[in-house]
Amino acid sequence: MRSSLIFLAFFISGIIAGLSGLLPQGLDFNKFGGYALYVLMFLAGVSIGSDKDSWRVLATHNYKIIWVPVSIIIGTMAGSALVAAILPSLTVRETMAVGAGFGYYSLSSVFITQLHSQSLGVVALLSNIFREVVTLLATPLLVSYFGNLSGIASGGATAMDTTLPVISRYSGQSYAIIAVFSGIVLTILVPFLVTFILTV
Amino acid sequence: MISILAVLSAGILIGFFLVGRPIWHKRNNNLMNLAIYVLLFLLGISVGTNQEVIGNLGKIGYESVAIAVASIAGSVLISTFLFKLLFRKNAK
Numbered sequence: 324m325r326s327s328l329i330f331l332a333f334f335i336s337g338i339i340a341g342l343s344g345l346l347p348q349g350l351d352f353n354k355f356g357g358y359a360l361y362v363l364m365f366l367a368g369v370s371i372g373s374d375k376d377s378w379r380v381l382a383t384h385n386y387k388i389i390w391v392p393v394s395i396i397i398g399t400m401a402g403s404a405l406v407a408a409i410l411p412s413l414t415v416r417e418t419m420a421v422g423a424g425f426g427y428y429s430l431s432s433v434f435i436t437q438l439h440s441q442s443l444g445v446v447a448l449l450s451n452i453f454r455e456v457v458t459l460l461a462t463p464l465l466v467s468y469f470g471n472l473s474g475i476a477s478g479g480a481t482a483m484d485t486t487l488p489v490i491s492r493y494s495g496q497s498y499a500i501i502a503v504f505s506g507i508v509l510t511i512l513v514p515f516l517v518t519f520i521l522t523v
Numbered sequence: 524m525i526s527i528l529a530v531l532s533a534g535i536l537i538g539f540f541l542v543g544r545p546i547w548h549k550r551n552n553n554l555m556n557l558a559i560y561v562l563l564f565l566l567g568i569s570v571g572t573n574q575e576v577i578g579n580l581g582k583i584g585y586e587s588v589a590i591a592v593a594s595i596a597g598s599v600l601i602s603t604f605l606f607k608l609l610f611r612k613n614a615k
Binding site for chain 1: 530531532533534535536537538539540541542544547548551552554555556558559560561562563564565567568569570571572573576577579582583584586587588589590591592593594595596597598599600601602603604605606607609610611
């Protein structure tokens with residue numbers, strides 16, 4: 324819980340820094356974020372590679388592992404389709420497109436802004452950030468009530484990077500490789516699924 | 524996308540050489556936390572500097588939270604069944 328609060332503190336101080344207007348103009352912070360993400364991916368890779376236990380899981384669970392991202396896709400699409408009923412200004416297609424970001428806010432918000440509208444792009448950005456932040460904060464609780472896969476399910480595409488530390492901490496190191504596998508599958512699918520939902 | 528996976532694979536390959544050196548594993552995890560702090564701070568900045576977001580924060584925020592919570596609830600529910608069905612027996 325302590326580390327989740329630290330994550331949140333950094334996020335909130337970022338918002339405050341942005342609102343303060345004291346930041347130097349003309350700097351592309353999204354570009355920095357892109358570089359930082361590459362660094363994070365590299366470090367996540369080293370963490371997986373240097374961990375003996377994580378490779379044992381693939382041998383233990385074998386084909387079963389594919390059902391993890393499949394169940395996350397079904398659950399996310401069902402949940403985001405149903406929630407349109409209580410959101411009068413959004414259609415089922417729109418809420419599903421936002422849900423199909425699976426927490427991958429940078430890519431899905433760009434795609435939705437391009438394919439649909441700026442305003443839905445902003446909803447996609449925030450909603451998928453929330454998915455990530457909620458996962459960081461709630462994974463300890465989710466795992467104790469809903470089992471070791473729940474943090475991975477909640478994290479969606481982010482289970483391969485930003486939420487991986489909290490998942491492997493509370494579900495156990497042996498679930499880290501499942502988290503990365505599921506996160507990679509979902510991350511690859513995000514652009515395809517968002518495009519499919521908005522154009523079909 | 525391909526470049527991100529390439530970076531991840533490169534990390535995994537280098538990680539192989541660190542197997543059996545727990546100090547480096549720990550150091551690497553600390554660095555990972557640091558990178559997450561930076562990313563979340565930058566994310567906060569892009570939210571804080573986006574006027575369209577800050578202006579409509581009420582409505583956008585409500586819709587965003589609703590979709591996020593529904594997505595998480597749906598996938599956690601199905602993953603619970605999957606866990607009981609396929610994973611629990613093999614869990615350590």
